[in-house]
Amino acid sequence: MEKEEGNSLKSAPQATTISRRELLKLAGIGGAGLLLGAAGMGGLWNKADKATGGALGTEPRNLASGDQIPFYGDHQAGITTPAQNHILFAAFDVTAAGADNVRELFKAWTAAAAEMAKGSMIGDKNEHANLPPSDTGEAAGLSPSKLTITFGAGPSLFDGRFGLSAKRPAALVDLPAFGGDELLEEWSGGDLAVQVNADDMQVAFHAIRNLARIARGKAVLRWTQEGFQRTGAADKAGATPRNLMGFKDGTANPDTSDQAEMERIVWADASDGAAWMAGGSYMIVRRIRIRVEVWDRSTLQDQEATFGRYRHSGAPLGGKDEFDAVELSRKDEQGEPIIPIRSHMALARGDGTNKILRRSFSYSSGMDHKTGQLDAGLLFVCFNRDSRKQFIPMQQKLGQSDLLNEYIVHTGSAIFACFPGVKEGGYIGETLL
Amino acid sequence: MEKEEGNSLKSAPQATTISRRELLKLAGIGGAGLLLGAAGMGGLWNKADKATGGALGTEPRNLASGDQIPFYGDHQAGITTPAQNHILFAAFDVTAAGADNVRELFKAWTAAAAEMAKGSMIGDKNEHANLPPSDTGEAAGLSPSKLTITFGAGPSLFDGRFGLSAKRPAALVDLPAFGGDELLEEWSGGDLAVQVNADDMQVAFHAIRNLARIARGKAVLRWTQEGFQRTGAADKAGATPRNLMGFKDGTANPDTSDQAEMERIVWADASDGAAWMAGGSYMIVRRIRIRVEVWDRSTLQDQEATFGRYRHSGAPLGGKDEFDAVELSRKDEQGEPIIPIRSHMALARGDGTNKILRRSFSYSSGMDHKTGQLDAGLLFVCFNRDSRKQFIPMQQKLGQSDLLNEYIVHTGSAIFACFPGVKEGGYIGETLL
Numbered sequence: 001m002e003k004e005e006g007n008s009l010k011s012a013p014q015a016t017t018i019s020r021r022e023l024l025k026l027a028g029i030g031g032a033g034l035l036l037g038a039a040g041m042g043g044l045w046n047k048a049d050k051a052t053g054g055a056l057g058t059e060p061r062n063l064a065s066g067d068q069i070p071f072y073g074d075h076q077a078g079i080t081t082p083a084q085n086h087i088l089f090a091a092f093d094v095t096a097a098g099a100d101n102v103r104e105l106f107k108a109w110t111a112a113a114a115e116m117a118k119g120s121m122i123g124d125k126n127e128h129a130n131l132p133p134s135d136t137g138e139a140a141g142l143s144p145s146k147l148t149i150t151f152g153a154g155p156s157l158f159d160g161r162f163g164l165s166a167k168r169p170a171a172l173v174d175l176p177a178f179g180g181d182e183l184l185e186e187w188s189g190g191d192l193a194v195q196v197n198a199d200d201m202q203v204a205f206h207a208i209r210n211l212a213r214i215a216r217g218k219a220v221l222r223w224t225q226e227g228f229q230r231t232g233a234a235d236k237a238g239a240t241p242r243n244l245m246g247f248k249d250g251t252a253n254p255d256t257s258d259q260a261e262m263e264r265i266v267w268a269d270a271s272d273g274a275a276w277m278a279g280g281s282y283m284i285v286r287r288i289r290i291r292v293e294v295w296d297r298s299t300l301q302d303q304e305a306t307f308g309r310y311r312h313s314g315a316p317l318g319g320k321d322e323f324d325a326v327e328l329s330r331k332d333e334q335g336e337p338i339i340p341i342r343s344h345m346a347l348a349r350g351d352g353t354n355k356i357l358r359r360s361f362s363y364s365s366g367m368d369h370k371t372g373q374l375d376a377g378l379l380f381v382c383f384n385r386d387s388r389k390q391f392i393p394m395q396q397k398l399g400q401s402d403l404l405n406e407y408i409v410h411t412g413s414a415i416f417a418c419f420p421g422v423k424e425g426g427y428i429g430e431t432l433l
Numbered sequence: 434m435e436k437e438e439g440n441s442l443k444s445a446p447q448a449t450t451i452s453r454r455e456l457l458k459l460a461g462i463g464g465a466g467l468l469l470g471a472a473g474m475g476g477l478w479n480k481a482d483k484a485t486g487g488a489l490g491t492e493p494r495n496l497a498s499g500d501q502i503p504f505y506g507d508h509q510a511g512i513t514t515p516a517q518n519h520i521l522f523a524a525f526d527v528t529a530a531g532a533d534n535v536r537e538l539f540k541a542w543t544a545a546a547a548e549m550a551k552g553s554m555i556g557d558k559n560e561h562a563n564l565p566p567s568d569t570g571e572a573a574g575l576s577p578s579k580l581t582i583t584f585g586a587g588p589s590l591f592d593g594r595f596g597l598s599a600k601r602p603a604a605l606v607d608l609p610a611f612g613g614d615e616l617l618e619e620w621s622g623g624d625l626a627v628q629v630n631a632d633d634m635q636v637a638f639h640a641i642r643n644l645a646r647i648a649r650g651k652a653v654l655r656w657t658q659e660g661f662q663r664t665g666a667a668d669k670a671g672a673t674p675r676n677l678m679g680f681k682d683g684t685a686n687p688d689t690s691d692q693a694e695m696e697r698i699v700w701a702d703a704s705d706g707a708a709w710m711a712g713g714s715y716m717i718v719r720r721i722r723i724r725v726e727v728w729d730r731s732t733l734q735d736q737e738a739t740f741g742r743y744r745h746s747g748a749p750l751g752g753k754d755e756f757d758a759v760e761l762s763r764k765d766e767q768g769e770p771i772i773p774i775r776s777h778m779a780l781a782r783g784d785g786t787n788k789i790l791r792r793s794f795s796y797s798s799g800m801d802h803k804t805g806q807l808d809a810g811l812l813f814v815c816f817n818r819d820s821r822k823q824f825i826p827m828q829q830k831l832g833q834s835d836l837l838n839e840y841i842v843h844t845g846s847a848i849f850a851c852f853p854g855v856k857e858g859g860y861i862g863e864t865l866l
Contacts, residue, residue: 085634086634088797126733127733127745129733130732131733132732133733133736133744135679136678137675137678137679138678138679138795139663139675140679140745141668141670142667143667143669145664145666186802200664201519201797202675202795205677205809209677213726220805221806223799225799226659226799229635230572230633230635231633231634231664233576233633234576234578234633234635242571242574244569244571244638244642245569245570246566246568246570246571292642293646296642296646299561299562299563300559300561300563300564301562301563311566312573362635364659365659366657367654369656372653372654374641374642374657
């Protein structure tokens with residue numbers, strides 16, 4: 001590293017004059033051996049360094065990790081993808097005028113998202129001493145960690161600013177007011193949605209931070225929310241995760257490997273009215289605070305009646321195993337339904353034909369300094385093909401009657417049209433713009 | 434499960450009349466086979482169920498996990514323990530009068546903490562239909578996840594309310610004002626500290642939530658902060674973690690396996706003045722917000738000059754490898770120090786004799802709705818034997834001159850005397866009370 005003497009503030013000198021992309025090209029031509037023999041390579045880095053023992057191979061991308069989920073595909077990742085350990089959800093508002101700016105933003109976001117999904121650094125300006133690095137660096141050395149980034153458009157994107165009013169899908173309705181709503185602006189709405197999921201929180205943070213940075217001048221953060229679920233390492237049995245009320249959550253979720261079921265429940269179709277949404281899905285995000293302290297004072301019997309399931313096994317009341325058939329018509333000796341009709345499960349299930357794909361996470365956001373209580377709960381995320389027929393009627397029933405309402409309050413709400421998947425060379429939202 | 438018919442709202446009937454402890458006793462006498470043949474076992478559960486296929490073995494505790502860190506020991510866990518993936522730090526204020534109440538709280542906290550460290554449910558009231566469960570349940574089925582819980586006392590505990598004024602250690606000073614402080618009450622101080630760490634965020638949340646619940650009537654939450662670092666799964670090479678500025682953080686940390694070094698740097702000794710703190714340590718917690726957007730606009734050269742290290746390798750400027758010797762006296766051709774004297778590393782290092790044990794985590798707490806910027810940064814945690822000689826002089830230099838101050842702001846601050854370790858049968862704080 002003798003070359004680094006002389007000016008301590010500069011990075012490796014080569015790197016200030018030759019971009020990473022150029023070096024990678026060279027690597028392809030001259031072979032890795034030549035480059036590894038050259039001085040100044042210490043200044044060149046990407047996330048693959050660790051996996052390759054610090055040496056730059058002929059392959060520019062992260063070589064070692066099996067925890068990579070492709071960004072490109074027929075559908076966006078992060079919808080039917082099995083839920084990762086963490087979520088960082090962000091809503092953005094577009095500040096620039098004109099559809100061209102939105103298109104440019106989407107192209108830049110697509111390129112960055114595809115790089116990050118591979119575990120690569122963003123851009124080719126990471127070793128120029130006199131420039132801000134194009135990647136903020138905190139995920140360097142980390143694997144892709146099953147990173148997925150799911151993009152969507154909120155109703156307000158179609159308000160006329162970008163000439164898109166005519167393209168607003170009928171299914172992208174403004175959500176009606178629901179019972180139990182105490183919505184706050186700071187956790188609601190947004191022109192654009194960016195749902196980031198990863199098994200590593202630092203990887204998830206890196207993604208949102210860099211996407212917000214790339215959006216500078218075109219869009220600004222409107223609200224964000226971190227969330228988690230139990231990790232695979234902690235739950236070696238791979239059981240249905242529990243929510244912060246201690247109950248299993250997601251038992252009745254449809255099988256994401258059943259293509260026909262996903263077509264029926266999740267994926268929008270050209271025949272639904274908005275051709276540009278074919279292969280996309282509608283996402284609803286609700287920030288649901290749990291009144292933890294109230295819940296924790298209620299009896300096990302009340303808790304189980306509230307959910308309609310046993311806390312321990314997750315079985316429907318009167319049943320034995322988590323996946324036992326739900327028999328809402330069963331009565332006890334007094335003629336009362338064994339599963340209370342106002343229980344969360346009974347109402348959400350209804351006659352069993354209306355389904356959504358839930359993909360929720362728990363959240364812990366410090367405490368509410370007004371009350372001294374924990375600000376914790378559920379970042380409810382679901383996907384459906386048509387919210388008018390699926391999420392909305394379900395939530396209307398729940399908002400009106402759910403026994404759970406005594407213990408929760410909905411503090412945030414948003415709906416987005418999540419774009420169809422993108423092929424390499426394309427960009428998110430291209431069917432819209 | 435026929436016994437559960439008749440009244441759907443009740444849990445397994447046996448469990449409402451026989452406590453878990455009694456059942457475990459029975460299991461020890463009659464053997465598991467007898468019990469497993471009995472009806473109503475579906476209502477009895479603990480975290481070991483999953484590992485044992487749902488059956489209750491003769492061993493009551495979590496049987497399978499290798500990720501357990503003992504709660505009892507000469508020192509508290511969570512100090513020299515290698516940092517887990519997550520932190521949930523909580524400061525409490527004592528609301529009850531009298532040292533007896535504090536003692537009772539500490540005994541209850543000790544029992545619960547020891548249970549949770551083993552991955553067990555708290556208490557024996559988890560299957561009584563007419564009682565609130567003694568464990569809130571969200572960590573059921575999860576492994577111990579390297580859970581550690583570290584308890585400490587803040588200066589305000591010695592203010593006279595509990596007759597402890599004479600026992601306040603001289604080393605438990607009120608921290609002076611430092612340059613760069615913009616401290617807020619909502620992230621500062623506290624009578625008691627509970628540092629929870631785990632590899633799983635749900636396990637960490639469960640711990641704080643249940644300890645807060647147990648404290649009801651005796652102590653209330655004052656402030657909490659979640660934090661994370663990259664997971665072991667994402668960083669298979671086990672490199673020094675990076676902070677959210679993209680730089681490796683902790684390179685110069687002392688070796689926690691070096692007992693003599695830990696005695697010198699971390700563990701308080703009876704000869705230090707407060708005999709009850711022998712084997713304990715003083716913890717400083719600082720919530721340091723990073724001005725992410727400003728940092729991200731600065732050049733790589735400025736960033737590296739700010740830290741005094743290369744971003745990629747973590748090597749000191751002018752050096753090659755992360756662990757190269759730091760030569761602060763080296764000059765470039767113009768006679769300027771290669772490592773700027775106001776760089777974070779140069780100031781924190783000084784002459785290399787003053788050390789602390791850093792145990793920090795990154796945090797992401799949504800966004801600042803006033804500015805639209807990310808509220809993210811570092812939850813700085815360190816331990817030292819005497820803050821007057823170690824942390825305070827170090828932070829005074831940093832607060833005054835650190836180039837990093839342009840990019841960070843200290844928004845929270847607290848100091849605690851973390852108790853010596855506890856032996857089984859004892860309780861945290863017993864040497865004090």
